[in-house]
Amino acid sequence: MTATEDEYQEIRAAQASVPEEPIAPFGTSSDEESSAPVTQFAKNTNGLLKKSLASPILEIDFTSTGRSKVPIKNRTRRASTHQVDVAKAIHNLLGDSSATNLVRAECCGGGCCRIASGSNPNSVPSSPSLAPILLPNNPAFAALKLQLAPLTMKTKLRGTYTLPASTIAFDSLAEEFEYNSTVKAHPPKFVTPHPPYEVFPARIHHARCLTQPGAEKRTYHFDLDVTDYPEEGPGVDFVVGGAIGVCAPNDHDLVEQLFDILDIPAFKRDEVLTLHTANGRWPTIWGEEKERQLTTTRRELLTWTVDVQSYAPKKSLLRVLAEYATDEYEKKILMYLCSRQGQAAFCELRTTSHTSLLQLLHAFPSSKPPLEHLLGVLQPLMPRFYSLSSDPHTTRYAHRRIIEIAVTLHEADDWATGKRTGVGSGFFERMALKYIENKGDITIHIPMFRGLMQNPLAREFQPDGPMILIGAGVGIAPFRGFVQRRLQNANCANKVWVIQGIRDSLLDELYAGEWGADENKVKTIVESRVGTGRYVQEEVRNQADLVWFVINSLDGRIFVCGSSKGMGEGVEEALVDVAMKKGNLSRTESTKFWKNKEKSFQYITETW
Numbered sequence: 032m033t034a035t036e037d038e039y040q041e042i043r044a045a046q047a048s049v050p051e052e053p054i055a056p057f058g059t060s061s062d063e064e065s066s067a068p069v070t071q072f073a074k075n076t077n078g079l080l081k082k083s084l085a086s087p088i089l090e091i092d093f094t095s096t097g098r099s100k101v102p103i104k105n106r107t108r109r110a111s112t113h114q115v116d117v118a119k120a121i122h123n124l125l126g127d128s129s130a131t132n133l134v135r136a137e138c139c140g141g142g143c144c145r146i147a148s149g150s151n152p153n154s155v156p157s158s159p160s161l162a163p164i165l166l167p168n169n170p171a172f173a174a175l176k177l178q179l180a181p182l183t184m185k186t187k188l189r190g191t192y193t194l195p196a197s198t199i200a201f202d203s204l205a206e207e208f209e210y211n212s213t214v215k216a217h218p219p220k221f222v223t224p225h226p227p228y229e230v231f232p233a234r235i236h237h238a239r240c241l242t243q244p245g246a247e248k249r250t251y252h253f254d255l256d257v258t259d260y261p262e263e264g265p266g267v268d269f270v271v272g273g274a275i276g277v278c279a280p281n282d283h284d285l286v287e288q289l290f291d292i293l294d295i296p297a298f299k300r301d302e303v304l305t306l307h308t309a310n311g312r313w314p315t316i317w318g319e320e321k322e323r324q325l326t327t328t329r330r331e332l333l334t335w336t337v338d339v340q341s342y343a344p345k346k347s348l349l350r351v352l353a354e355y356a357t358d359e360y361e362k363k364i365l366m367y368l369c370s371r372q373g374q375a376a377f378c379e380l381r382t383t384s385h386t387s388l389l390q391l392l393h394a395f396p397s398s399k400p401p402l403e404h405l406l407g408v409l410q411p412l413m414p415r416f417y418s419l420s421s422d423p424h425t426t427r428y429a430h431r432r433i434i435e436i437a438v439t440l441h442e443a444d445d446w447a448t449g450k451r452t453g454v455g456s457g458f459f460e461r462m463a464l465k466y467i468e469n470k471g472d473i474t475i476h477i478p479m480f481r482g483l484m485q486n487p488l489a490r491e492f493q494p495d496g497p498m499i500l501i502g503a504g505v506g507i508a509p510f511r512g513f514v515q516r517r518l519q520n521a522n523c524a525n526k527v528w529v530i531q532g533i534r535d536s537l538l539d540e541l542y543a544g545e546w547g548a549d550e551n552k553v554k555t556i557v558e559s560r561v562g563t564g565r566y567v568q569e570e571v572r573n574q575a576d577l578v579w580f581v582i583n584s585l586d587g588r589i590f591v592c593g594s595s596k597g598m599g600e601g602v603e604e605a606l607v608d609v610a611m612k613k614g615n616l617s618r619t620e621s622t623k624f625w626k627n628k629e630k631s632f633q634y635i636t637e638t639w
């Protein structure tokens with residue numbers, strides 16, 4: 032059984048909403064107030080930014096060799112990587128606040144100097160008569176960069192978020208119970224995103240790094256052994272262009288740190304207990320919403336069932352932290368973030384930083400919520416999807432069934448370490464490094480399931496007909512499988528053209544030399560950080576004749592895969608330009624032309 036189109040759309044919607052508008056926490060109802068209303072503003076601002084950054088390469092100082100002298104990290108990149116610092120913008124508009132200076136002048140030295148010299152000096156009035164707030168003095172709090180300007184201990188907070196009810200309870204087991212927890216390697220049985228099938232442990236047959244040191248993003252290739260993957264019925268199989276689902280755990284060290292900061296004693300972390308949930312799906316992902324009773328451990332729950340880092344905090348979480356904060360200042364700040372007056376600060380927290388649960392617990396160290404209450408306001412840990420980067424029917428290994436994937440590391444800013452890796456890609460990197468360090472002499476399993484095999488790429492791949500495959504970054508991965516399959520049939524080999532977007536061929540040309548004997552004829556590389564720097568859409572315009580020929584051919588298809596942040600739109604604009612030029616169409620006619628091609632499944636996009 033594979034995910035249906037509806038499920039696919041559901042996953043697409045759920046993943047597309049990360050990180051700005053996470054789905055409602057399980058066990059609580061969705062509350063509009065908990066989503067930041069500035070999200071729309073942020074999106075609009077991004078749109079504006081996108082325009083002003085439309086030609087980032089113009090700023091680059093180029094060397095004679097064609098490679099840029101400007102350190103990559105100093106260069107302005109596309110809008111999605113920019114975060115609008117709203118507070119800074121407001122300060123620039125208003126100038127230095129004289130009100131702040133006035134309040135400072137009143138300072139009597141009765142402890143308020145801690146505020147002035149604290150991490151966020153302009154955030155609170157410093158006169159004791161105004162009952163100033165003493166800010167938590169720790170780096171995690173400072174990194175939140177909260178703007179608390181009007182807040183004092185006397186501020187009467189309005190419209191505060193209601194404390195979410197605790198819908199989860201733990202019970203000790205009445206009698207000794209034999210329980211084999213596989214927490215370090217495999218999710219507990221109740222994590223079943225692919226019912227009725229359990230998550231399958233696919234052994235890493237081989238792993239290697241596809242990028243060179245110095246590449247902006249690291250990408251790893253994996254050969255996964257699915258020889259013993261259970262039969263799921265006639266005709267059900269891995270297909271070229273499909274994407275497997277992976278249940279990635281939270282890093283074990285991170286789980287340990289969470290236990291430590293929540294003061295959960297060592298003997299309780301692996302204690303076998305009965306978990307009761309009052310409603311919702313959690314700790315499973317799919318299936319009915321209903322009350323549940325399961326045997327598990329606290330470590331299993333923190334490792335496999337909740338996302339503790341990829342979503343911006345919601346008010347439900349902040350409210351629970353506020354409830355258990357024993358320090359009156361911490362409580363006030365947290366309640367402020369849950370109040371109507373604190374809405375701007377809350378919105379800014381959500382949209383300008385990559386706050387994790389661990390950071391919040393460090394920032395407000397007096398808050399130690401019971402794990403039961405906390406679990407109920409965290410997002411469920413969702414599977415991550417990875418496209419097959421090979422044709423699953425052409426295996427290079429005798430007697431073993433191997434599927435291949437490529438995983439690019441996602442990183443987010445982190446208050447403690449500078450950068451932290453995404454849950455799924457970070458897990459893959461840890462496993463790849465372990466495999467490589469041990470020179471392959473180690474058994475590592477990836478918890479996976481068949482996943483999406485009716486997604487647009489898988490559904491629309493055709494064994495015949497001309498096709499252009501446009502991919503940027505790791506978006507090129509599924510097209511390697513397309514080409515492998517087409518090369519099986521000599522007739523088709525000369526009907527495939529690949530446009531591959533990379534940053535620099537010396538650093539991140541994924542799968543270079545792995546596209547068959549005629550690679551140079553099949554594939555055009557477009558480098559964004561070499562020479563004047565180009566994106567794939569420019570090559571689409573350059574190859575207007577070919578694009579026009581393919582899309583007007585019987586069974587001709589154009590596939591696009593990569594990031595949804597800019598690349599998809601950029602390619603679409605280029606296609607519209609091509610049809611205007613080659614077909615003598617107006618912009619409106621051309622846009623309609625591609626809409627129709629999309630409807631007739633000749634123009635297929637899959638961007639995330």
Ligand SMILES: Cc1cc2nc3c(=O)[nH]c(=O)nc-3n(C[C@H](O)[C@H](O)[C@H](O)COP(=O)(O)OP(=O)(O)OC[C@H]3O[C@@H](n4cnc5c(N)ncnc54)[C@H](O)[C@@H]3O)c2cc1C
Pocket residue numbers: 046049050051274340341342343344384385386387415416417418419436437438439440441442443452453454455456457483486505508509639
């Ligand atoms: C059909 C499909 C096929 C795919 N194929 C591939 C593939 O072949 N190869 C591949 O590499 N990927 C692929 N992906 C993407 C992949 O599924 C994951 O989304 C990707 O690996 C990132 O997941 P992660 O768990 O590493 O990152 P996450 O932990 O989910 O983080 C993702 C991003 O969220 C943001 N973020 C993190 N923390 C916060 C926070 N606290 N607040 C706000 N924002 C935050 C950051 O920008 C971060 O980079 C595919 C996706 C789909 C849907």
Ligand SMILES: NC(=O)c1ccc[n+]([C@@H]2O[C@H](COP(=O)([O-])OP(=O)(O)OC[C@H]3O[C@@H](n4cnc5c(N)ncnc54)[C@H](OP(=O)(O)O)[C@@H]3O)[C@@H](O)[C@H]2O)c1
Pocket residue numbers: 108109248274418439488503504505506507508509532533534558559560566567568592593594595596597598599601637638639
């Ligand atoms: N089946 C699927 O749906 C599927 C499969 C695999 C991957 N994906 C998705 O594909 C994406 C691949 O991303 P990645 O992280 O590997 O690479 P990436 O960060 O998107 O960058 C890849 C290349 O695209 C360039 N680029 C940046 N902005 C662009 C724009 N507006 N138009 C065109 N090109 C642009 C980058 O150039 P600069 O950095 O120099 O600007 C870089 O050269 C991921 O989001 C992944 O989830 C989806």
